[in-house]
Amino acid sequence: MGDHEARGDDFEKKAEKKLSGWGLFGNKHEDAADLFDKAANSFKLAKNWNRAAAVYIKIANCHLKGDSKHEAASAYVEAANCYKKFSPQEAAQALNQAVNLFLELDIGEIYQQEQDLEKATDYLERAADLFDSEGQSSQSNTIKQKVAEISAQLEQYPKATEIFEAIARQSINNNLLKYSVRGILLNAGICQLCRGDPVAITNSLERYQPFAILQEIDPTFSGTREYKLLAPRDVFHLASKVNEYILQDLAAAMDEGDIAKFTDAIKEFDSMTRLDPWKTTLLLRAKNELKKKEDEDDLT
Structure with missing residues (x-):
């Protein structure tokens, strides 16, 4: 020594x-x-x-x-x-x-x-x-959220989703942090959409329906704009009132291969709740995945 x-x-x-x-x-x-x-x-x-x-x-x-x-x-x-x-x-x-x-x-x-x-x-x-x-869980969660954002930027979507969901679970019982949960859950859902894999997205949405995990984490989530942006229309029981909802359903638009509906959903949400650059980037990736599938379908 x-x-x-x-x-x-x-x-x-x-x-x-x-x-x-x-x-x-x-x-x-x-x-x-x-x-x-x-x-x-x-x-x-x-x-x-x-x-x-x-x-x-x-x-x-x-x-x-x-x-x-x-x-x-x-x-x-x-x-x-x-x-x-x-x-x-x-x-x-x-x-x-x-x-x-x-x-x-x-x-x-x-x-x-x-x-x-x-x-x-x-x-x-x-x-x-x-x-x-x-x-010091609060400081730790702040850093972990940054890790999740970077992981998503690196297209490590399963890792990012797992981190976001873990943070949400830890935050919901904290009076200071629970109001941030809906935004964190939205991030997790966007990461799932970016995978562009219909099977993976379907499995994820089935796991969430009626957003079981999200509801377990935050029972108020189903009444938020974030939920309505992500959730399939058929989870809303009042189908006749669907036009009253602020947003179209991104997951349904992707499942239907409807780029116009996907774009309209993003625009409408952004008009009410401004999307930050990170969300905008990832939603554009999800849209590009949808466009690729449309082009592939045109060739077959």
Whole structure:
């Protein structure tokens, strides 16, 4: 362990020297972060968690100097993992720093490549696990919802649906969170629609009818616009009043292969409850899946 700690000291000194220099060539903050990372790994091998955590904080500061929020947040998560070995309070503080940075990120603008999105979900899931271990379910659910959104963006729809439904189940008994449940359930339903698999969608809707899972989670869900956007018409017992409902049924439109009805349902819902960019993107994907099937049918 002594050798590892000595190497850690050496790398840390080199990093500090790099930061104190002029940095005429290259980026001194990036170079210092690389050296600090080697120091942190050495301290971890020496099981000197205090030194390792402190160095990860320095790494985060280097990345913030370079306006690299994702890397800074990742360093805070690493620091939290080290702090957890000896100081839960400091672990929570580092984790809060990481989460704040992660939530500031505009996924659509910053993460252009799939591998970056995968990396983001990895760090976010680790952060959520740490919050869960500290009994901070509200913070954990906020992060998990971001994981679900990214997973859906990566077309990992079953994973996203599972996460959204789990969050809804946990939130319904929380007086502060229960009013967000209908939006979370809508997200879960949209993920199912994006799969574009008639069998999978039918199985899902049968599982929900009359939205059994959703009703179990939130008994008030059947009276919401979100429910009416997703639910098949035949679950509404007052068929004569169907035109009074705010929205047409997306699932029925997809089942019928009716693109016009699908589009009208989205427009009508959006006129009453503005769709955010994430929902808009996924609903467009679902519409494109419907269009593909229509084109395939035209060829047969």
